[in-house]
Amino acid sequence: MDFISILSIFVLACFVGYYVVWSVTPALHTPLMSVTNAISSVIVVGALIAAASSGSVQSKWLGLIGVALASVNIFGGFAVTYRMLAMYKKKER
């Protein structure tokens, strides 16, 4: 992919983000933060590439540490969001 296509995706995604986030109800702003935390750990993709390749030992170890850190976030972020969302209940009528 060339730089311009990547930039296009980025700019459009910013707009999508803008509209999607404004539609989030304020009551769920804390779960919003924890779930954005979890998904921004998609950076694990980069860490996996580094950890998987055999070219450089330092790079491999940096990648492995990166995988571990991002995993804390992925599992922790989704789990804590799940736990919070399960608490929101409607009035029993």
Place this chain on the structure above:
Amino acid sequence: MSAPEVHTDVIHVIPSWVLIAYLISGVCFILALRGLSSPDSSRRGNIIGMIGMTIAVVTTLATHEIATLWEIAAAILIGGGIGLVTARRIQMTAMPQLVAAFHSLVGMAAVLVGAAAFLNPSAFGIVDGSGAILGVSRIEMGLGVAIGAITFSGSVIAFLKLNGNMSGKPILLPARHWINLAVGLAIFFFIYGFWHSQSPIDFWTLTALAFVIGFLLIIPIGGADMPVVISMLNSYSGWAAAAMGFTLHNTAMIITGALVGSSGAILSYIMCKAMNRSFISVIAGGFGAVEAAGSAAAIDRPYKRGSAEDAAFLMKQSDKVIVVPGYGMAVAQAQHVLREMGDLLKKEGVEVKYAIHPVAGRMPGHMNVLLAEANVPYDEVFELEDINSEFAQADVAFVIGANDVTNPAAKTDKSSPIYGMPVLDVEKARTVLFVKRSMGGVGYAGVDNELFYRDNTMMLLADAKKMVEEIVKALG
């Protein structure tokens, strides 16, 4: 940069199914956020987010030859285990600290990925024919590592402040704006140098400087501004992921980075507006340090003090009670007994509602989570603009652990540091019951609250949890 244009034989051709898989993963993340528009759809959204993450990870593993599968599995198990245990054990009151800690991990991961890409660029497919890193990738890497490092050290400071390991008071270095400016410019200078020569010294120096500026940016910001800081760092962690996505040409990372970046930016904006502060003045820091001096004089004014029995009697006779919780409720862990009080009142035929100010608590939406944890139905909980007109019809406004967000001075006193901040109109209720530990303390803004001395205010001076427990006893 003089190498001939031989890109075709080094940039490996990525099969289209891989590109589509990353795109699907990005769309899943959009849907995960979209789900949060209502509590009903949010749980499904969260599951879709997990699916998106799984797609991204599996796609990556499937398309790279894995020299170290066991090591990777071990890293995921260790990290995932720590994450799951923390997520299960963490108290809801400690959510701001946890989120700050998570932000720091995203930042650090971005730095590590950037450093790994620098040390082994061919694994990431970002080298040209001569083995040098592509020019545009150098800039993207430099920016990504810098933002990641700022996110890391900034979040560590935010964590220490929120967790109480470090005082919430702003730490003001002399000439701090000039220091920050100098360090900021230096970072850009070294990114330029790195782009120019791909020198390791430039790369590591810019990384180190970014760690330093992240630290410098957050230490002058006081406890009251933490909701803004934590949202801002949320935004940074997104931009760091996006910058790395540019480096790796990865759609999932770019979409996610843009989403998270916008999300944090919007939350910062909402928080700033709720405090009537400009983003710049929050970043510049120092709030709550200077103003605190002016408030000592007002302490000796007469006020009415009531007992738990008085409060119980008043509320029992009411038609409508609006509860206004604040961070003090969270500190006292009073949310469960508060809900018990609400249940008893409802049994007596009283209408009970909860009013939440956007900056009540230490992060956006914090109070809503605490009330949800205590089983308060979310359709009894209202935001400022939805409930403010109802105070005039309420018999009792029950303020517990909130202070500045109820201060009428924000509407009338131009000299007040919180003037112009949107506040809850609690004084319009027939009676205001104000739970507070003692008359001495002031809110985070360091200003006295006019409300304490009004005729229709009754102060309930005690620990929030104890007071509500006694009210529950008196009601039962």
